[in-house]
Amino acid sequence: MTLLSVTDLHVHYPSQGASLRAVDGVSLDVAAGETVGLVGESGCGKSSLGRAVLRLGDRTSGRILFAGEDFGAAPEGRLRAFRRRLQMIFQDPYGSLNPRHSVGDILLAPLTVHGIGKREERRRRVHDMLDRVGLPRDAAHRFPHEFSGGQRQRIGIARALILEPELVVCDEPVSALDLSIQAQIINLLAAMKREMNLSLLFISHDLSVVRYVADRVLVMYLGRVVESGPHDRLWDHPQHPYTRALIDAVPDPARRRHASPLPGDLPSARNIPAGCRFHARCPIATDLCRSVDPPLRSVAPGHQTACHHAGH
Amino acid sequence: MDPLLSVRDLSIGFRNGAGGHWWPVRGFDLTVEAGETVALVGESGSGKSLTALALMGLLPRSARVEAAGIRFAGQELTGLPERAKRRLRGRDLAMIFQEPMTSLNPVLTIGRQIAEVLRLHQGLSAKAARAQAIELLDLVRIPEPQRRVDDHPHRLSGGMRQRAMIAMAVACRPKLLIADEPTTALDVTIQAQVLELLDRLRRELSLALLLITHDLGVVAQWADRVVVLYAGRKVEEADAGPLFSDPLHPYTRGLLAASPRMNAGRHYRDGPLDEIPGSIASAAGQAGCPFVPRCPAAVAACAEAMPPLLVPAARRAVACPVAVGLPLPGSPLNSPSAASPEFHP
Numbered sequence: 001m002t003l004l005s006v007t008d009l010h011v012h013y014p015s016q017g018a019s020l021r022a023v024d025g026v027s028l029d030v031a032a033g034e035t036v037g038l039v040g041e042s043g044c045g046k047s048s049l050g051r052a053v054l055r056l057g058d059r060t061s062g063r064i065l066f067a068g069e070d071f072g073a074a075p076e077g078r079l080r081a082f083r084r085r086l087q088m089i090f091q092d093p094y095g096s097l098n099p100r101h102s103v104g105d106i107l108l109a110p111l112t113v114h115g116i117g118k119r120e121e122r123r124r125r126v127h128d129m130l131d132r133v134g135l136p137r138d139a140a141h142r143f144p145h146e147f148s149g150g151q152r153q154r155i156g157i158a159r160a161l162i163l164e165p166e167l168v169v170c171d172e173p174v175s176a177l178d179l180s181i182q183a184q185i186i187n188l189l190a191a192m193k194r195e196m197n198l199s200l201l202f203i204s205h206d207l208s209v210v211r212y213v214a215d216r217v218l219v220m221y222l223g224r225v226v227e228s229g230p231h232d233r234l235w236d237h238p239q240h241p242y243t244r245a246l247i248d249a250v251p252d253p254a255r256r257r258h259a260s261p262l263p264g265d266l267p268s269a270r271n272i273p274a275g276c277r278f279h280a281r282c283p284i285a286t287d288l289c290r291s292v293d294p295p296l297r298s299v300a301p302g303h304q305t306a307c308h309h310a311g312h
Numbered sequence: 313m314d315p316l317l318s319v320r321d322l323s324i325g326f327r328n329g330a331g332g333h334w335w336p337v338r339g340f341d342l343t344v345e346a347g348e349t350v351a352l353v354g355e356s357g358s359g360k361s362l363t364a365l366a367l368m369g370l371l372p373r374s375a376r377v378e379a380a381g382i383r384f385a386g387q388e389l390t391g392l393p394e395r396a397k398r399r400l401r402g403r404d405l406a407m408i409f410q411e412p413m414t415s416l417n418p419v420l421t422i423g424r425q426i427a428e429v430l431r432l433h434q435g436l437s438a439k440a441a442r443a444q445a446i447e448l449l450d451l452v453r454i455p456e457p458q459r460r461v462d463d464h465p466h467r468l469s470g471g472m473r474q475r476a477m478i479a480m481a482v483a484c485r486p487k488l489l490i491a492d493e494p495t496t497a498l499d500v501t502i503q504a505q506v507l508e509l510l511d512r513l514r515r516e517l518s519l520a521l522l523l524i525t526h527d528l529g530v531v532a533q534w535a536d537r538v539v540v541l542y543a544g545r546k547v548e549e550a551d552a553g554p555l556f557s558d559p560l561h562p563y564t565r566g567l568l569a570a571s572p573r574m575n576a577g578r579h580y581r582d583g584p585l586d587e588i589p590g591s592i593a594s595a596a597g598q599a600g601c602p603f604v605p606r607c608p609a610a611v612a613a614c615a616e617a618m619p620p621l622l623v624p625a626a627r628r629a630v631a632c633p634v635a636v637g638l639p640l641p642g643s644p645l646n647s648p649s650a651a652s653p654e655f656h657p
Contacts, residue, residue: 035580041499099378148591152429178355178592179526180606183570190580205499208529208573212581231579249504250573251529253556257511259533265469 002065003055004030004167004197009062011048020270022048024223026062030167035193035200037214037231039207043266044220046203050169053201054086055079055125067166068157084114087160089189091172097144103130103155104140110163125162132195133158133188150181154188161192169201174209186213207250213236216302219243222277223269225296229303239299239310241282275310284309314386316487316520317344317367321380324362324371324544333376337362337544339618341484344488349514349521351531355593358525364490368407369377369397379402385487403433408482410493411455412473416465416481422449422476423461429483448479448557451516452509471502482513491511492567495530507534521605529573537627540564543595543602549629560630562590562609601631604645609634612642 011023015040023045030036040046051057053064053224056069064072071082090096107126107213111117114270117125127137133154136301144152153173160168173189174182190213193200218228219282221243227240238244262287264281267273279285288308313571318340325333325573344350354360366377382389385404389397396558409415417425426448427441436444442461449457451463452475465473481489491510511534514521523535531538531552538555540548540563548561556574559565568574569586578585588606595602600615607614611634621629624636633640 041501067472148593150591179528179567179571180355180588181573181591183587184589186572187578187584187587190584206572207500208576211576211580212572212585215581235577243502249500251504251507251527251533253529253532253552253574255533257534259504259508261508262501263470265502265504266499 001030001032002029003034003067003235004028004201005063005065006053007063009049009052009064010060011045011052011058012060013058015270018270020070020268021223021272022269023052024269024272026220026223028218028228030199030201031198032166032199035202035213035215037210037217038201038203038220038311039210039217040203040220041205041246041266042220043269045223045269046220047171049220050088050171050201050203051205054088054169056088084163085166087163087165089153089156089160089166089168089170089173092176094144094149097152097155097159099144102143103135103147106144106155107140107158107162110159114163116163128161129158132192133161134184148181149177152262153177153181153185157188157192161196165195165198167199167201169203171203171296172205173202175204175206182209189213207246207291209275219246222267222272224277225276225304226307227303227305229300229305233300233303235259237300237301237303239305240278240307241284241309242278243305245281254310277305314383315343316346316385317342317522318381318383319343319367319379320382321378322363322382323376323378324367324378325378327374329591332594335544339365340541340544340546341481341621342539342546343399344520344522346520347489347514347518347520348536349523349534350510351523351525351535351538352541353525353528353538355526355592357543357595358541359544360541361492364407364492364522364524367490368405369401369408382406384603399433402429403484404487405490406484406488407487407490407492408474408477408481408494410476410496411463412470415477418465421462421464421498422468422480425485426480428477429480433484444483446477448483450475451482452476454479454480471498471505474498474502474506478506478509478513482517482519486519488520488522490524492524493526494523496525496527510534528556528567528571532574540567545599545602545631546621547631548627549621551627554625554628560624560628560635561603561632562607562635563603566606566608583622606646608646609644611640612645613640614642617647 007025007027011028013020033177038046052059108122112121128140130137135154172183202213214231217231217234218225227243262281273280275291277288279289294306294308296304298304299311322340323335324337325335328334365371379390397454423445426445430436430441430444446461454460454475456490494580495506535552539554542563548564559568566588570588590606594605598604600617604610610612619631619633621631622636623629
């Protein structure tokens with residue numbers, strides 16, 4: 001069952017007299033219980049997309065259906081009912097936790113806002129959630145600055161999950177954490193997803209992390225999805241030259257002292273190249289690529305790519 | 313032949329407010345041979361960046377740096393007058409940072425900044441320095457160097473700024489380049505470009521590279537030798553191949569097992585990643601080995617004294633008797649059920 005369905009989403013920002021097309025026509029589905037990974041480099045629009053999907057950020061156009069209802073067109077007054085079912089986990093939990101509120105208050109707030117339970121019931125749910133994310137109960141009386149980065153991310157996760165949402169957008173949730181803590185948080189997210197039957201939209205620049213956590217993966221480049229597919233197919237049979245370059249750029253012990261990195265810089269979303277937006281850095285670009293923007297097309301069941309030369 | 317750099321028994325301390333000092337780096341030894349790449353690996357709080365800053369003389373005056381000896385390029389640095397140390401540091405020893413704007417001045421053109429280094433250390437004329445700055449920009453593959461030389465840093469992309477900083481660092485042909493998390497802030501495709509560039513410079517300018525990073529993938533791909541730090545202590549050292557195929561220290565083993573990158577192909581549906589419980593914060597005030605609170609192999613003796621570095625094979629060292637099969641007295645400290653229960657919901 002499709003839980004979230006986004007069609008032709010655009011996020012454009014006015015910038016220096018021009019239009020910065022951060023998200024430039026993206027469609028995606030997330031099924032119930034599925035983890036969709038969204039990878040790409042900085043400026044590709046992945047975070048703008050994640051926020052727009054939750055209506056936390058700007059959206060220029062595009063349809064957003066949640067559980068069959070038109071979330072994208074819902075009036076402000078009706079958003080609260082949706083918000084309970086859609087939550088977000090941020091990269092920097094410290095920046096998103098009010099330093100003047102105790103952890104207990106931070107976790108109580110969503111319950112109070114949504115009028116869930118009586119006092120006793122709310123307290124019970126806060127304690128229960130602390131247990132589940134692996135924090136001691138006395139954490140409720142302490143403040144965010146008293147915790148390490150990994151524990152703060154546990155607080156961020158607890159806050160996102162206390163309303164028992166159906167979909168959680170995770171924006172770089174482990175990127176700021178030390179390696180020895182990353183695995184703890186990844187495992188926690190996977191366990192909570194299983195226990196609560198969550199759907200996750202997992203945004204990350206780290207291919208290795210996405211490879212582990214995602215059932216299906218979308219690769220973004222300059223505001224567009226250039227390839228999408230089931231996780232195993234995407235890593236083993238990437239079709240888009242950009243996906244291949246991303247995979248090759250992941251440092252690999254098997255390739256000692258050898259790299260053939262993609263040339264050039266990321267172009268600006270203020271000035272998107274004509275034709276295929278990847279052509280200037282692409283090792284196999286032809287005249288066709290310089291003039292015609294390739295649409296996403298199917299190359300195998302569930303596997304799509306936006307490259308004129310894929311599969312040839 | 314002497315190694316290029318040899319550091320013996322380095323400790324770095326800061327006043328702790330109670331009249332004493334706390335020592336974020338303790339008893340650290342390091343050697344770097346000419347032309348090799350040595351990686352210093354550790355998470356935040358391991359002391360890896362402090363060590364680099366101490367070598368560069370960039371720590372604040374309040375820091376206490378103690379060492380039995382620091383020999384660089386045949387010269388003993390400890391006890392050398394500040395002027396002589398400074399001259400050596402600008403010329404033979406250079407450093408680049410994670411954030412290029414740490415070392416680039418935003419109000420000067422990049423050409424001016426590179427030329428300044430050359431005029432100061434090599435006494436070049438303004439004209440000759442500018443010509444050489446253009447050559448250096450070309451060496452680090454900045455396109456159109458004749459035009460870029462007059463750009464201010466903000467006109468360059470993040471990757472290009474990193475290159476400009478590298479050009480400035482290698483301007484005087486240093487013998488050792490210290491790179492502190494040089495690619496952490498960069499996107500993966502740009503990361504690969506910068507690492508490839510650093511390795512090319514290592515070969516073409518025959519410099520040695522001290523690569524400070526938390527990224528095990530980068531280490532495995534680019535380093536000859538690896539030093540693993542934990543809470544200010546060296547816990548393991550080995551050539552890159554053996555370290556990754558046969559890690560010895562429980563911390564190194566734990567890190568490799570926990571890394572999605574080192575376990576490519578694993579998927580959450582097949583089971584959880586291995587975890588190191590707790591956090592590095594638990595090392596504070598820990599007697600003996602700092603890894604004790606998180607270590608699956610710790611026994612009572614581990615908490616009494618820091619184990620010495622043992623040499624189980626040529627070019628290998630590990631600060632853990634248990635890892636090399638030496639029995640230690642005392643019962644296990646962290647049996648699986650007792651290890652930090654709050655982290656295993």
